Amino acid sequence: MQISTVLIPVLGVLGGAYIGGYLSNKSQQESIKQNAEIENLRQRKHEIIQTLEVYNSVLKIDGESLLVTPAGGTFVDFETELYQEGIRPLLYEKFHLIHSDVADIVRKMDQRIADCMFNEETEDTDHDYLIKQYVDLIHRIQNHLKDYRDRF
Numbered sequence: 001m002q003i004s005t006v007l008i009p010v011l012g013v014l015g016g017a018y019i020g021g022y023l024s025n026k027s028q029q030e031s032i033k034q035n036a037e038i039e040n041l042r043q044r045k046h047e048i049i050q051t052l053e054v055y056n057s058v059l060k061i062d063g064e065s066l067l068v069t070p071a072g073g074t075f076v077d078f079e080t081e082l083y084q085e086g087i088r089p090l091l092y093e094k095f096h097l098i099h100s101d102v103a104d105i106v107r108k109m110d111q112r113i114a115d116c117m118f119n120e121e122t123e124d125t126d127h128d129y130l131i132k133q134y135v136d137l138i139h140r141i142q143n144h145l146k147d148y149r150d151r152f
Contacts, residue, residue, distance in 0.1 A: 051097045052148060054090055055141045061086045062138055068131050078130040080113055080122070099144055105137045 065086065071077040091098060091106050098106075112129055116122040 047097050048148070050094055051099070052145065054094045054098060055145055057090045058087050058141055059138070059145075061090075067134060071127075075124060076127065076131060078127045078134060080116070080130065083109070083130075083134070084113065099140070102137060102140050102144070105133050105140065109133045109137070 065079075065082055067079045067082055067087075069077050069079060088106070088110075091102070095103060095106075109130060112126060112133070116126050
């Protein structure tokens with residue numbers, strides 16, 4: 001009996017097993033990668049929806065309450081307490097998800113409010129600054145919502 005008659009079928013079986021295992025492994029890796037991409041997309045969509053819900057809540061309070069009130073003549077006041085109790089907590093609840101331009105404005109407003117509290121008074125220039133920032137905040141939130149609507 002020749003060795004080649006025994007060796008050829010064995011080599012064929014081993015080669016087939018190797019190729020089958022390789023192809024099966026490659027297919028599994030592609031499937032795992034595809035599932036991970038799908039899960040990442042789901043997670044990102046969930047985060048976008050959470051961000052939009054925060055923005056909707058902010059706009060709801062803005063529409064229901066006056067944060068900028070007349071103070072006589074040409075002077076206007078920014079209702080800091082309403083901002084800190086109503087709007088600020090909503091933004092910080094999901095601060096890691098809100099857009100960076102919105103987050104920057106929130107931090108600027110926080111700094112100015114902290115300065116006013118430290119000085120124990122709020123000047124007209126502080127009210128003007130906070131009003132300007134707040135109007136910009138609402139405008140940017142509305143733009144982000146518009147951008148979202150335009151994409152879908």
